[in-house]
Structures are given as C-alpha cells and as structure tokens.
Amino acid sequence: MNTPVFRFAPSPNGELHLGHAYSALLNARLAERMEGRLLLRIEDIDLARCTPEFEAGIYRDLAWLGIEWERPVRRQSEHFGDYEDALNRLIAEELVYPAFMSRGEIRAFIADTEKRGRLWPRDPDGVPLYPAFDKALSRRERERRMAHGALFAWRLDTDAARARLGDRLSWTEFSSEELSGSEQIEARPEQWGDVVLARKEIPTSYHLSVVIDDALQSVTHVVRGRDLYAATGVQRLLQELLDLPAPRYFHHRLILGPDGRKLSKSLGDSGIAALRERGASAADVRKMIGI
Ligand code: GLU
Numbered sequence: 001m002n003t004p005v006f007r008f009a010p011s012p013n014g015e016l017h018l019g020h021a022y023s024a025l026l027n028a029r030l031a032e033r034m035e036g037r038l039l040l041r042i043e044d045i046d047l048a049r050c051t052p053e054f055e056a057g058i059y060r061d062l063a064w065l066g067i068e069w070e071r072p073v074r075r076q077s078e079h080f081g082d083y084e085d086a087l088n089r090l091i092a093e094e095l096v097y098p099a100f101m102s103r104g105e106i107r108a109f110i111a112d113t114e115k116r117g118r119l120w121p122r123d124p125d126g127v128p129l130y131p132a133f134d135k136a137l138s139r140r141e142r143e144r145r146m147a148h149g150a151l152f153a154w155r156l157d158t159d160a161a162r163a164r165l166g167d168r169l170s171w172t173e174f175s176s177e178e179l180s181g182s183e184q185i186e187a188r189p190e191q192w193g194d195v196v197l198a199r200k201e202i203p204t205s206y207h208l209s210v211v212i213d214d215a216l217q218s219v220t221h222v223v224r225g226r227d228l229y230a231a232t233g234v235q236r237l238l239q240e241l242l243d244l245p246a247p248r249y250f251h252h253r254l255i256l257g258p259d260g261r262k263l264s265k266s267l268g269d270s271g272i273a274a275l276r277e278r279g280a281s282a283a284d285v286r287k288m289i290g291i
Pocket of ligand 1: 009010011043212223224228
C-alpha cells in the first residue's frame with residue numbers, strides 16, 4: 001500500500017482555536033498510527049486577510065501542542081501559477097464563465113426577488129446562489145465587456161460540468177475517527193450553484209487551490225471539520241474535471257463553544273495562544289477536546 005499522506009491546512013487569518021487543535025491532533029495521531037506523513041499547508045490565498053503574524057502563531061501553537069510536520073511547508077500564496085494553469089484549462093474547455101454581477105447587484109436582485117414573494121435558493125452555508133444570467137451572454141458580449149475592463153469573477157458552470165461527467169459523482173467517507181469502515185456519499189455540487197473559482201483580487205479560490213494542492217502533494221486522506229462536508233461535493237467535481245485523483249475523506253466533529261456554537265477565530269477565549277498564556281498545558285488542551 002502507498003504511504004498514507006495527511007494534511008492540516010489552516011488559513012493564517014486569525015488565531016488557532018480548540019477546533020483547529022482537534023483537527024491538527026487528529027491528523028497527527030492518524031498519520032502516526034498508519035505510519036504515514038503529515039503535511040502542514042498554509043492556505044493564504046487571501047492576501048488581504050492573511051498575515052505573517054498569524055502564520056507565525058500557527059507554527060508556534062502546533063509546536064507547543066507537540067505536533068511535527070514535514071518541511072518545507074507549502075504556502076499557497078507562492079503557487080498562484082499552479083492554480084492559474086488549472087483555471088486556464090477550465091476556461092479553454094468552457095466550463096467556467098465570466099460573471100459580471102457585483103456583490104451589490106446580486107444582493108439587490110435577490111432582495112427584489114424575495115420582496116415579490118419568491119424565496120431565492122441558498123447554498124448549504126446559507127448564501128444565496130448566484131443568479132446565473134451571465135451564462136446567456138454571447139461570446140461577443142463577454143469579450144466586449146472584458147475588453148472594456150468590466151470587473152468579473154470566473155464561475156464554474158456547474159450544470160455544464162455535471163453534464164460533461166454524466167455519471168454519478170461520489171466520495172469515500174470514513175465512518176469513524178479511527179478511519180474504520182467507510183461509505184460512498186453522493187456529491188451534490190449543484191447545492192452550491194456556480195461557485196467562484198477566481199476573481200480579480202484573489203486569482204484563485206479555496207475550492208480550486210485545495211484540489212490542486214491535495215493532488216500535487218499526493219494527499220490520500222483529507223481529515224477536516226464537519227463544516228466542510230458539503231464543500232466536498234464541489235471539490236470532487238473539480239477533481240474529475242481536472243483529472244485529479246480523489247483522496248478519501250473524514251469530516252470530524254466540531255468543537256463547540258460554551259454557547260453551543262461553532263468556534264470562530266474571533267473567539268479569543270478558546271484560542272490556543274490565550275489558553276497557553278493563562279497557564280494551560282498541551283495536555284490540558286488535549287483533555288478539553290477529548291483527544
Ligand atoms: N483552509 C481551510 C480552513 O482553514 C481548511 C481547508 C481544508 O481542510 O480543506 O478552514
């Protein structure tokens with residue numbers, strides 16, 4: 001059997017919290033048990049929100065938790081060219097289209113539609129789907145607008161992509177933290193509508209860069225939070241379109257805050273650095289999250 005390759009892939013746009021600690025420790029434990037590798041990947045495509053200070057904090061927190069990872073670390077901001085190559089391929093295959101509606105226009109359109117009593121569909125995160133009118137624009141009109149410098153985002157034509165693949169699309173989901181047993185889950189990328197794959201300020205997107213990197217880094221096991229379960233549908237679709245291998249997945253439980261809600265990076269109290277400063281040990285953190 002090939003060596004299992006796990007990865008922990010945080011974004012340095014805030015401090016790591018207990019949820020990240022759980023994810024990192026679970027990946028580390030599985031890699032060790034299966035005599036596999038553990039990679040750390042810094043997902044810093046959003047240059048406006050990611051900072052070197054947060055990145056330094058990630059290394060500090062993981063080292064303090066006793067986690068070891070391979071070097072060099074892949075930092076996505078150093079590989080925009082890889083994502084651009086993949087995007088160009090999707091452009092050439094007419095699986096993406098330039099979407100010209102601004103955020104404000106999308107908001108206004110949806111508010112207007114809903115005022116007239118029609119509920120607009122939303123994705124699993126509750127965000128309204130993109131009204132895909134631009135798909136009807138002629139090639140000439142698209143080119144005219146682009147030549148005139150109109151702002152646009154490249155969006156996946158999810159229907160065209162699904163039609164291209166035809167077959168049912170699924171992924172392998174392990175049934176437990178021990179990765180014992182698994183089942184096939186039907187991928188439903190259409191739940192997300194036409195997702196953005198690249199825009200002017202960020203020339204790639206989470207979905208695009210994550211599938212490219214998982215493939216380039218030969219990741220075999222993606223172990224991450226349950227909040228990314230449905231996103232796997234889009235990622236499986238992109239893997240198929242780009243002829244990338246599919247890793248197997250386990251979406252682990254989320255660590256909730258005292259109010260029963262998902263932790264966020266702005267919740268200072270459950271931040272690893274804050275706990276450390278208040279005198280907690282790495283063993284205390286493990287106990288708190290049950291690992
Ligand atoms: N970078 C993502 C995050 O911090 C995780 C990506 C993944 O594990 O697929 O939420």
